[in-house]
Amino acid sequence: xxxxxxxxxxxxxxxxxxxxxxxxxxxxxxxxxxxxxxxxxxxxxxxxxxxxxxxxxxxxxxxxxxxxxxxxxxxxxxxxxxxxxxxxxxxxxxxxxxxxxx
Numbered sequence: 001x002x003x004x005x006x007x008x009x010x011x012x013x014x015x016x017x018x019x020x021x022x023x024x025x026x027x028x029x030x031x032x033x034x035x036x037x038x039x040x041x042x043x044x045x046x047x048x049x050x051x052x053x054x055x056x057x058x059x060x061x062x063x064x065x066x067x068x069x070x071x072x073x074x075x076x077x078x079x080x081x082x083x084x085x086x087x088x089x090x091x092x093x094x095x096x097x098x099x100x101x102x
Contacts (some may be wrong), residue, residue, distance in 0.1 A: 003052055007041065008072060013099045014039040016052070016067040023078045024066040030081065031068075034091055036099040038070075071097025 007014060015031070015038050017024040031038055043049045043065065061067065064077035070093060075081065084090040094100045 003048055003055060005055075008069065011039045011069070012072060013037075013070045013094075013097065014041060015069075016041050016043055016056075016065070018042065018044045018065050020044060021065050027066050027068065027078050027081050030085065030090075031094075034094050034100050036094050038068075038099070070094065070099055073097070 013031075013036060015024070015028060017028065017040055019042050028038070028040065043052065046052065056067065061074055064079075066077055068075045068077065068081055075084070075093070081090065084093060091100075095102060
């Protein structure tokens with residue numbers, strides 16, 4: 001759990017991701033299309049992947065990939081990001097989190 005909490009403390013906006021996941025790639029591209037530059041952690045490249053996934057479960061986060069944190073808040077996975085974008089709520093979320101500037 002300490003690993004996830006440290007990532008959270010060190011990064012305003014970050015994504016826990018897997019290289020092999022095409023949905024993760026699409027979410028990264030969507031976020032970057034707004035001008036945000038999130039820190040990306042590729043779970044399949046981390047030696048402590050299992051520990052991180054267990055910590056996320058303990059913290060109550062669904063470990064569906066990608067896992068997106070914006071403004072030091074857990075936003076969710078691809079379903080939540082796409083839903084926010086379709087409703088026009090994603091860009092204001094990024095602005096309010098100081099992840100982008102207009």
